[in-house]
Amino acid sequence: MDIKRINSVWEYSSLRGAETLHPLINVLDYDNLSLLEPASYNFGFYSIFLKDTKCGDLRYGKELYDYQEESLVFAAPGQVLTVEKYLPNVHPKGKVLIFHPDFLKGTQLSSILNDYSFFSYTSNEALHMSRKERDLILGMFVIIEDELHQNLDKHSKTLVISHLQVLLNYSTRFYDRQFITREHVNKGILQRFESILNSYFISEKLQIEGVPTVAYCAEQLNLSANYFGDLIKRETNMSALEYIQAKVIDLAKEKIFDITKSISEIAYELGFKYPQHFTRLFRKKVGMSPIEFRNLN
Incomplete structure (x- = not known):
């Protein structure tokens, strides 16, 4: 039309x-x-x-x-x-x-x-x-x-x-x-959101397209970005972006234990175009740099 x-x-x-x-x-x-x-x-x-x-x-x-x-x-x-x-x-x-x-x-x-x-x-x-x-x-x-x-x-x-x-x-x-x-509906969407993130993080998309965006996840769920964001906020007390970032940091903590890889390599594997952007996000969420976190363990 x-x-x-x-x-x-x-x-x-x-x-x-x-x-x-x-x-x-x-x-x-x-x-x-x-x-x-x-x-x-x-x-x-x-x-x-x-x-x-x-x-x-x-x-x-x-x-x-x-x-x-x-x-x-x-x-x-x-x-x-x-x-x-x-x-x-x-x-x-x-x-x-x-x-x-x-x-x-x-x-x-x-x-x-x-x-x-x-x-x-x-x-x-x-x-x-x-x-x-x-x-x-x-x-x-x-x-x-x-x-x-x-x-x-x-x-x-x-x-x-x-x-x-x-x-x-x-x-x-x-x-x-x-x-x-409609909590039962919301829980189902949250579970599907988790599944979308998990699949994304083990796919080639992470290196090719970068960290998944809120808009991408909402589109996969056939929801508007605003409705999806409001739903996630009410279910988790975090914004959808914060939720995605928390998943990225959890994944980063696992990768940092591999001392054979530099922090820059890990940043690229996590979909960051510039390693300093990864370091800045990690410091903001964890309270220390990736190197400092690695040295603690």
């Missing part, structure tokens, strides 16, 4: 046959929207989709799960979302909140928006909510929509952004709950 670019809030609202309540932010109701034609879309704004339609099989990584709750899907500017063919006689239900980055300029929310990492999750990493959680989030949509329907005054933007931040904070809480309640 060709990728269609939709740059503005007005353009998206117009395409869906909806009134533009504000040129930089809008809330739309699926009941009143025309369907988007099946295609891949690149939006120039942030999007939050509140889907009330129950799903059957939903792909999560390589696994299939049957979700029966409402869901929230987040998308940041530049992400590509693909609309598949609609099921016969099925019309999506829910609401859509869209806002342009310019709406947040000069506000505190603009400076911390990157902290809400779920905007970079993929659609199969959606937030699945209980009925109570859904009602609370829906209430936030309604409050923001009502405020946009008012005659705009000097308080309007402050109030809308305040409610938007509350919505995002509740979404963070609910994602934390989702990571906990």
Whole structure:
């Protein structure tokens, strides 16, 4: 499919046959929207989709799960979302909140928006909510929509952004709950992550491609880098990068015992292009240089 670019809030609202309540932010109701034609879309704004339609099989990584709750899907500017063919006689239900980055300029929310990492999750990493959680989030949509329907005054933007931040904070809480309640899924991903690292470290990739990256591991698990990173952080209390580095250091400690090899040789075997980068990481993680560690044993 060709990728269609939709740059503005007005353009998206117009395409869906909806009134533009504000040129930089809008809330739309699926009941009143025309369907988007099946295609891949690149939006120039942030999007939050509140889907009330129950799903059957939903792909999560390589696994299939049957979700029966409402869901929230987040998308940041530049992400590509693909609309598949609609099921016969099925019309999506829910609401859509869209806002342009310019709406947040000069506000505190603009400076911390990157902290809400779920905007970079993929659609199969959606937030699945209980009925109570859904009602609370829906209430936030309604409050923001009502405020946009008012005659705009000097308080309007402050109030809308305040409610938007509350919505995002509740979404963070609910994602934390989702990571906990789907612990069995997370454990399986962590085990597969371990397996990917172990296989990588005994393969030729280590010398050819260097130390595995977070992006590489996430791709192998069919997860977005942000979702994967957040999951590993919650499961291990380490970032995914720290976890990979810890594995590299454990492997390095074993190799250092082989006194027939220089530290530079070991660094190259571990995938470091420059030995000094290995020495710097080792000192940071162990508190001493590789040579000092070798001399202790």
